[in-house]
Amino acid sequence: MPRADLTWTPQGTPGSARFGDIYYSRDDGLAESRFVFLEGNDLPRRWRDHPRDTFVIGETGFGTGLNFLLAWQAWKAAPLPRPRLHFLSLEQYPLRAPELRQALAHWPELAPFAAALQDAYPPPVPGVHRLQFEGGAITLDLWWAEAGEALADLRQRGLPLVDAWFLDGFAPARNAGMWQEALLGHLGKLSQPGATLATFTAAGAVRRALQASGFAMRKGPGFGRKRERLLGRLERPAERTLPAGTPWDLPETRSPAPRSALVIGAGLAGCATAAAFARRGIPVTLVERGRLAGAASGNAQGMLYTRLSRRHSALTDFALLSFVHASRTYAAMFAGGELESGRDGELCGSFHQHRDREELDALAPLLADTPELAQVLEAAEASARLGVEQQTAGYWFPGSGWMSPAALCQAWTRREGVTLIEDCGDATLRRSGGQWQALGPGGELLATADCAVIACAGHSAGFEGLDWLPLQAIRGQTTQLPAGPPFNSLRTVLCHAGYIAPATAGGHCIGATFNLGDDCVAARAADHRHNLDTLGRAVPAWAGALAELDAATLEGRVAFRCTTPDYLPLAGPAPDLGALTQRFAGLRQNARRDIPHFGAFVPGLYLNIGHGSRGLTSTPLAAELVASLACGEPPPLDRHLARALAPARFPIRDLGRNRL
Template sequence: MESEHPHADIHWREDGQPLSRAFDDVYFSRESGLEETRHVFLQHNQLAERWAGLAAGERFTIGETGFGTGLNFLAAWQLWREAAPDGAQLHFISVEKYPLRAADLCRALALWPALQSLSAQLLEAYPPLLAAGVHRLQFPQVTLTLVIGEASEGFAALRLGDDSRDRQVNAWFLDGFAPSKNPAMWTDALFRNIAALSAEGATFATFTCAGLVRRGLREAGFTLEKVPGFGRKREMLRGRLAALTAPPVSTTPWHLPEHLSGHHTPSPNPNTEPKPEPEPRNRVIAVIGAGIAGATTARALAERGYSVMVFERGAAPGNGGSGNRQGILYAKLSHRPGPNGDFNLHALLFALRYYPRLCPQLFHACGLLQLAQGHKEETLQAQLREWLAPLDADALAQPVDPAGASALAGIPLPFAGLYFPRSGWLEPANVCAALLHHDNIQLHCHTSIEQLRQNDAGWQLQGSASAHYRADAVVICCAESSPGFSQSSELPLIPIRGQVSIAEATESSSQLRMAVCGDGYVAPPWRGRQSFGATFKLRQTGTDLREVEQRENLEMLAQLMPQAADEFGSQTLSGRAALRAATPDYLPMSGPLPDWASLRGTYSFLRRNRKALIPERCQYPAGLFALCGLGSRGFTYAPLAAEVLASWISGEYMPVTETLARALHPARFAIRDLGKNRQR
């Protein structure tokens, strides 16, 4: 992220229109920005006609340079609602280096009252921190993937390296500030990435006829046509991708199955849209586990139209680690760039949009305080405050001193910290059940899956009591039990025992208004009781309730709320112990499972040179995936990890960067072992 100018620097003119100070250029036409968008991008990509011919369940993807005020997105969304058939899906991808602050976005969109109902939805979903990377915003039948960063790098970050999968964009809106004002955006690398993401027959439209744009598009393989521009602009460009050329393999494709499911099959006729695979509702996907990993995965797939069977060995969803009475929604932010910090931040941002959308009654957005308990945490939060300062991030996190923390919490607190106004706590088991309540989901409780077998018909699942089930794909989401199948036995999961204590709320403890985290956590009162804890016992697998861990939780609480700890200590506490599963690098695993022997054989040369480029792909059993290793932040991590998993299955662009998709991949540890010449 550009730390000096992370947001658009807007000058508001006397006529109420926004102008970029950095580029000395307007965001839309002085005559009529909305009409210009309709003329340049909607009409000259022939979107109304193309959308009218879509089939139910078909997906259409638009790529855009320069999100700006979101006007193009909203205009396309409005036309989509008018022209596209029910059940079709629009995926709009836009890259923006200098995003507008929420207040500026609201002011700009107020200029278009005809788009008010859509603008309100965009503003509600707009990220409270516009961090670099991929932000996925979901609306009815429409997905917006907003990439914050330089245009060429942003599009490159969406490329997994599989040519058939990467080529999904059906139409391009080449917008942004004029080449004369912003030549740094219109580079050869940008045009190469646009071509690499273009489906066969993809079209483009742009307001400019500048020479560098014409040359870049022509060299990238597009045909060009000059047509009348809008208003005072005499000419504009439109065209179509004329030829597909496969980009060279630049990184070892260990993460890519040979045949990726869900991608579009290229059409032999370049003047028609690519033909989609069979509709999702004709495919059955089995999800093993009904905790938060399985519930979010099943819901993400069901919303895409798949028929989903969920198998839970317990009596109800959230039977294991997802069954605590109260669950805290928080993440450990980091000022350092890297996979762990990036995923923590983007997972939290996604979760803060996810739960209010899908189960608002079960998400208690009362706020959360993350206290700087101890010197190490004080140092980390001081660095975070410096990092957050220029990012206009108060809607996500605000630094508070002890007095401010106490005033927010409603009780005296001894530490400074970070206040997350949109966060809070959830009802875990109820959330799992609510997510699984969908017409496309069948829940099978008291059903343990013992074995998985692949044959020509797909996957056979052998359950308890000799029950058998068939599915086209399988997703393993059973926490510490995930390595229990032969196909997943090499997943390096670490079991962690955690015990939560539950006390009757007292008069003083009932004053707590929000969730508080430090070395442990304490939740606000709910139905007369409060949860606090939790212990962290690495590699312990017992789930019995232990008095010694009740005392540990009270000792933890005494550092945060001494009076409550004294009062709770005089009670007979109840509680719950369950297992969580973490990975060696503390990032979850989400993606396809390889044939482990094939992976080691194909990439054996990495033992001699871990940086070697090996262009071959190893074997992956078709339709086998896993989502596990969520650790102690399952309710924060699961929604985004499930969206990653669903994107692997459906063939959509990832909701994270290619770097993060690899960092979450279940095969990453096996590849690292090869690079270190380590035997597993």
């Protein structure tokens, strides 16, 4: 991401060298923001009478985050009951973390809020970054993107989202792009009926563009030396229109947010999904055929992993964004006492061996600007960091580490509003009276809810209407190494062709094999030996000690990863295969043909499966996506990535290849 190019006045006020303007008033930035944006949108009074569970604020220009912190402070002081607050902000030139810290140090009264923002603040990685505060009652979506592109992306969904707008780009005369008519024209289409807006500028071109977008505009008194400002209220709500292309990923109608949810499968995906609904105050029943985290989520240790690449793709972009999100999620759970560091996991960092020198040299200068995300380490520095001799360079991820998947699942299911039912056997689902029912093997009713999420990996294809799911099971066997020398010198996670983390009370969990087409459920000595030899090649200093271990006496575990053909998870609404096939049958003759129809989906049914070996990384963000879609909220991913995860992508591809 491009830098903000900050300047600083002698009084400590930040400014932009790029635009020749300051981020807030030199006289009293707090008073200006409260007057222009909070009072201008009649907040917090409107929260008292808000008809929905969530109030959404949209902002053009996050800057130092001052407006968000003041909205949070005002929300915190507002009387109960109050809606959840969802703050959606766009920024093309995000401040780096040290710059943010310096800018916000100017406001001691905001220190508790600023500290929480700084702890969660994401690196300048393009895309959407979802931050959560107050136990999930406040959501901050930071779109590190050009504002016009981000608004156009949100508008493609065709759904009204925003209740109040803070238009806070630099002055129109200095940053005309933030105030262009095309950009402002998106606002009306993204606004709820009765939405308001406020801005410090009174420029006539801005007023006319907002009027054309459907807002009734008026002038109000400005702050300080500014004579006037603009205020608006949406008087012409936009009708929903089909976006260009073939919008097979979008539902035709918007369902109301569910009042209850049902999740089938209590592994990482299911437990993360249950927690996502619970954060929204939605009671959720979690149904598990066996025991909590008893299948692929039952390994003693799992690694928080991502991939880096010079080339953008849906796979690499989602891997990176979900990694950043997961690392932030787990750090908050450790800080909040939901997890105990060293017992349930540890964000101790991880080093990933990488033998492609050309790739390392190409990425090193790019990563120099984001050391909090990743760095290139040469072998000597990696050896010092790990406490284990390394013979190759690689990537260092300071926010990475290891987690106990079972402990994580337990923490998520302890959230208020989550009810866990274990040992249910193979449940079935049926829809009756507009609700979903989970039935046990004998037909007994287990739970009823407004919406249902299937998150039971390879077993998902056994549900009615889902036999088309292109899921693949890949056997993986881990090996338990004894604690003690020489392995106890390891201080961080080491990823190579396998992985190893610092020991827990049960020793080191290493692995894992990758056995395609193998359905053996028993642990094998040959696979233990494979894991030992792989680690010995990664750490030659340990090769002798590893060779002396008797593989036949070692403990281990076998589980089956559930993957998809493109290695991306399936996270989103379940398609109605018959209706989808009929609606988009024209793709059989021309896969590139534009078919102006919305997608076809089973009402209230969602999937969150196919995370493969990266469930610790991908499930928290996928769960947020599913819950956001079910509740009609602003999404935590841009549309390109949401489509890349949408379950309907496979039937659509098969139609285009004339295989369906």
